[in-house]
Structures are given as C-alpha cells and as structure tokens.
Amino acid sequence: MKILVINSGSSSLKYQLLDMETEAALASGVVERIGDPMGGASHKSHPGTDREQKHSEQLPVPDHGAAMQIMIDKLTGKDLGVIASMEEVDAIGHRVVQGGELFAAPVRVTKKVIDDLWSIQSLAPVHHSANMTGIEVAWELFPNTPAVIVFDNEFHQTMPKKAFLYPLPMEFYTRLKIRRYGFHGTSHKYVSKAAARFLNKPLDQSNLITVHLGNGCSMAAIRNGKCVDTTMGLTPLAGLMMGTRSGDIDPSIHAYLADNTDLDPREVDTLLNKKSGMFGICGLSDMRDVHAAREKGDENAQLAFDMFAYRVKKTLGAYAAILGSVDAVVFTAGIGENDDAVRAAACDGLSLLGISVDPELNATRSPGIRAIHTSGSAVSVLVIPTNEELEIAQTTRAIVAG
Structure with missing residues (x-):
C-alpha cells in the first residue's frame, strides 16, 4: 500500500x-x-x-x-x-x-x-x-x-475542561469556542507511542512529558497515554518561547502596546508571532545562530538561550506536578533532537524530580531513539526523532481499512 x-x-x-x-x-x-x-x-x-x-x-x-x-x-x-x-x-x-x-x-x-x-x-x-x-x-x-x-490538535482532545478552558466568561466558550486546543499533536502522539515501545511498557500505562522544540515549540503532559495538558492554546502563539513567537505573556501587554505605540491590534499580533521570541531578544530566530553568537560573547544571544531553556524547565516542573509520577521526558523536533546544550540546561537542577541527564550520553549523536539519562535517574530522558508524515500515513491506512 x-x-x-x-x-x-x-x-x-x-x-x-x-x-x-x-x-x-x-x-x-x-x-x-x-x-x-x-x-x-x-x-x-x-x-x-x-x-x-x-x-x-x-x-x-x-x-x-x-x-x-x-x-x-x-x-x-x-x-x-x-x-x-x-x-x-x-x-x-x-x-x-x-x-x-x-x-x-x-x-x-x-x-x-x-x-x-x-x-x-x-x-x-x-x-x-x-x-x-x-x-x-x-x-x-x-x-x-x-x-x-x-x-494537529486531535491528540489533545483528551484534555479535561479544567485544563482546556480559559477563565473567561463562559459565553465566549459556548458561543465562540474559545479554549485551549493545542498543536503539534501528530508529533506528540508519534513520540509518545515510540517512547512506550522503547520503555517496553504499555502506552495506556505510561506517564510522559513530551517536549517538541523547533522553530515552533510545545510540550504535552501525557497520563496513561492520553494528553491531559499542553502548552499551546487557541493558537500556536501560546506557551513556550519560540523562534519568533513570544509564547505566554501578560495579556494586558496587548492593550498597553496599542495604547502606547502606533501599533494597532493586528500589528501587535504580528509582532508577537513574527518578531518576538528569540528573535525579539537577540535578532536571531535559529538556535544554531544563537549558539554561534553566544560563542562570540553576544550577551543578548546568551539571554535568549537562558530564557528559552528556563521556560522549558519551568514547564517540566509543572507537568511533573500534574502527572504525579513520570516515566520519561521525551525531547523531539529540530532543537529537541539535535541540541544537547538546550536539553542539558532544561534538565539541569531537576534531580529533585528524579530527572538526571548524563553529559556524555547527551552529547553523543546517533540515529534513532536514544536514552540520555544517568543510571541513577528515576525518570528516563529520551531523544526520539519525530516522524509526523509516518504517523499521518499510519492513521490514514487505519481509517481507509475501516
């Protein structure tokens, strides 16, 4: 076929x-x-x-x-x-x-x-x-x-209302369907299944935190194989800091910018989607360029890197609290799969959560799935290349077969 x-x-x-x-x-x-x-x-x-x-x-x-x-x-x-x-x-x-x-x-x-x-x-x-x-x-x-x-949001449909609803007047949900939908779901779904196989554990008995880091970034908390929370929201702008997207900010910043600059609401939206994130901090949106600038002593590039990793770390802690117990943290996508510095910084100091990364394993590149945690880590830390096209093809085959 x-x-x-x-x-x-x-x-x-x-x-x-x-x-x-x-x-x-x-x-x-x-x-x-x-x-x-x-x-x-x-x-x-x-x-x-x-x-x-x-x-x-x-x-x-x-x-x-x-x-x-x-x-x-x-x-x-x-x-x-x-x-x-x-x-x-x-x-x-x-x-x-x-x-x-x-x-x-x-x-x-x-x-x-x-x-x-x-x-x-x-x-x-x-x-x-x-x-x-x-x-x-x-x-x-x-x-x-x-x-x-x-x-792309199908995997996140299992979130409970307490996770996907915004604390707005309920009429905006019932009338306009404003809620957290989440994105990158095909990637989160693929790597969660791959992680369960690698751990030799049934997916419906696996608690995972999946970390999709590319130019767009999102994370998901997965309990017993089902997504219970994710960082992106009504749009892909929410959540983590990204290449050109701001991620979560104080909502009042929108009105403040509109009141105190020449920007109209649409221009503010463009600013937050295309001119913010790492690009807004240091003028660079590709993490490889950020690293090159850091190595040359660029303080803003270092700040962008620190901010990026900090937000991933903060969400790791939050999602560990939501899940109660975690079998594995899974890094995927361009940055997640290839950037050992980001992975190390995001997991640094999380031994209290049972998360400990082995520096040598983390720095070693190899194809396929690999574990990068220490032998004493209570939580597995995995790097899994995502394959959204294969996930879509597998789903298509199953639907067509009936």
Missing part, C-alpha cells in the same frame, strides 16, 4: 510518498513560494528506491493546483519518479492544523466534511484556509483516491 501525505501551507506544499509495507519514504519534496512571480521545487527520491536523486529548480507556481501538478510530475516522471502513475497511490493523508470541537478524531474526506471545516476557519484563519485549499485541489485531481484528514 502506498500513501501520499500532503501538508498544504499558504505559500508551500510539502509531500511525502510512503510504502506502508516497509513504512519507508519513497520520495518527498516541497513546492515553495506559491503565488509569487517565481517559485521553487525541491524533490528527493529516498534510499531504497531504484533512482535515489535530489533535484531543485525555480519555476512559476501560480496557485496550489500548479503546485500539485509539479508534485505529480516529480513523483511519476521518468527521471525522478518512483511510481508509474498516480493510480499507484492507494490513499492520501492530509494534515490540518485545526479541527475545533467538530472533529475529535481523524476523518475521511467527504463534501460534508469539507463544508464543516470551512465553517471553523476563524479558529485558525491563516493555516486553515491553506490546509483546506490543498484538500480541495487534491479532491478535484484525485476524485477516486480515498483521502483522510489528520488534525
């Missing part, structure tokens, strides 16, 4: 084709700068295929339909293709950021589902519109291929 995973953004289309017999990626790519005068496409045929190649080019990509056609040409072309035609694709899995409360689980694409999803566009206007455009274009191009939508 071959499954095509599509992640449609406002100006990009990412895709991966997987062979579900081996759960290996056959090909992957991204079409970027959709709608700009000149776009770009990068495609890679993966190891294990007959024609392992990489190819990038610049070309016009006027809309998502054109982006899909480029994807088809790459997957089926004689030079780079790994399939003869799109008829070899058995199912398509789509990533959608927000399912609101309408969808508590993945769902097969139908006309009604598409209509229902457009009705909650206001919950995530930028991401949602782009996700839905990709689904509709694929629906037109591949009408006979079963398709499944996997929601």
Whole structure:
C-alpha cells in the first residue's frame, strides 16, 4: 500500500510518498513560494528506491493546483519518479492544523466534511484556509483516491475542561469556542507511542512529558497515554518561547502596546508571532545562530538561550506536578533532537524530580531513539526523532481499512 501525505501551507506544499509495507519514504519534496512571480521545487527520491536523486529548480507556481501538478510530475516522471502513475497511490493523508470541537478524531474526506471545516476557519484563519485549499485541489485531481484528514490538535482532545478552558466568561466558550486546543499533536502522539515501545511498557500505562522544540515549540503532559495538558492554546502563539513567537505573556501587554505605540491590534499580533521570541531578544530566530553568537560573547544571544531553556524547565516542573509520577521526558523536533546544550540546561537542577541527564550520553549523536539519562535517574530522558508524515500515513491506512 502506498500513501501520499500532503501538508498544504499558504505559500508551500510539502509531500511525502510512503510504502506502508516497509513504512519507508519513497520520495518527498516541497513546492515553495506559491503565488509569487517565481517559485521553487525541491524533490528527493529516498534510499531504497531504484533512482535515489535530489533535484531543485525555480519555476512559476501560480496557485496550489500548479503546485500539485509539479508534485505529480516529480513523483511519476521518468527521471525522478518512483511510481508509474498516480493510480499507484492507494490513499492520501492530509494534515490540518485545526479541527475545533467538530472533529475529535481523524476523518475521511467527504463534501460534508469539507463544508464543516470551512465553517471553523476563524479558529485558525491563516493555516486553515491553506490546509483546506490543498484538500480541495487534491479532491478535484484525485476524485477516486480515498483521502483522510489528520488534525494537529486531535491528540489533545483528551484534555479535561479544567485544563482546556480559559477563565473567561463562559459565553465566549459556548458561543465562540474559545479554549485551549493545542498543536503539534501528530508529533506528540508519534513520540509518545515510540517512547512506550522503547520503555517496553504499555502506552495506556505510561506517564510522559513530551517536549517538541523547533522553530515552533510545545510540550504535552501525557497520563496513561492520553494528553491531559499542553502548552499551546487557541493558537500556536501560546506557551513556550519560540523562534519568533513570544509564547505566554501578560495579556494586558496587548492593550498597553496599542495604547502606547502606533501599533494597532493586528500589528501587535504580528509582532508577537513574527518578531518576538528569540528573535525579539537577540535578532536571531535559529538556535544554531544563537549558539554561534553566544560563542562570540553576544550577551543578548546568551539571554535568549537562558530564557528559552528556563521556560522549558519551568514547564517540566509543572507537568511533573500534574502527572504525579513520570516515566520519561521525551525531547523531539529540530532543537529537541539535535541540541544537547538546550536539553542539558532544561534538565539541569531537576534531580529533585528524579530527572538526571548524563553529559556524555547527551552529547553523543546517533540515529534513532536514544536514552540520555544517568543510571541513577528515576525518570528516563529520551531523544526520539519525530516522524509526523509516518504517523499521518499510519492513521490514514487505519481509517481507509475501516
């Protein structure tokens, strides 16, 4: 069985084709700068295929339909293709950021589902519109291929009301559905299952804290395999400090900025999403650049690093208190998987919680899952590479199989 995973953004289309017999990626790519005068496409045929190649080019990509056609040409072309035609694709899995409360689980694409999803566009206007455009274009191009939508907030639907409700007048929840939804759920779900297997413990008996650290960052408290709290909220702006997002701040700062600067509310929102976080503190949003600046003695870069790690540590303590007992802390995503300095700083001084990181194991890079805790640590500390595309493909396969 071959499954095509599509992640449609406002100006990009990412895709991966997987062979579900081996759960290996056959090909992957991204079409970027959709709608700009000149776009770009990068495609890679993966190891294990007959024609392992990489190819990038610049070309016009006027809309998502054109982006899909480029994807088809790459997957089926004689030079780079790994399939003869799109008829070899058995199912398509789509990533959608927000399912609101309408969808508590993945769902097969139908006309009604598409209509229902457009009705909650206001919950995530930028991401949602782009996700839905990709689904509709694929629906037109591949009408006979079963398709499944996997929601980024689905894993967090098990949070209790005491965790997901905001202390606002209840009418705003009942009328506008303002609440904590959480994001990165596909990643948290994937690594939680992988952690339970690594620990040789049933997932429904595992208490975990999963730490997804990339340009966007979030954490989840998982009790007996179910999410009971997460850091992101109504939008991906909430929670931890990120590359360009502020994370949690005093809500009155919004009004204070509007009253004391020339910024209107929308510009304040842009400031908090795109010009804050590490970028706001030191002018750098990539942790690798932050490290390089720290090594040169940049005090603001050091401050950004310290603030970033401090917020992760603070949340580790809070989530340990929520769970009562923790089997493992799991680091994943770009920073979580590759940055030993962040992991060390975030876990430093947490021996009172049973969390102790071995410096040598933490600094050693190797593929796959690895444990980085000391032999005396009561809590396992794991580094697990996330694979959201595989999680979406596995879910798609299960839904299509019925």
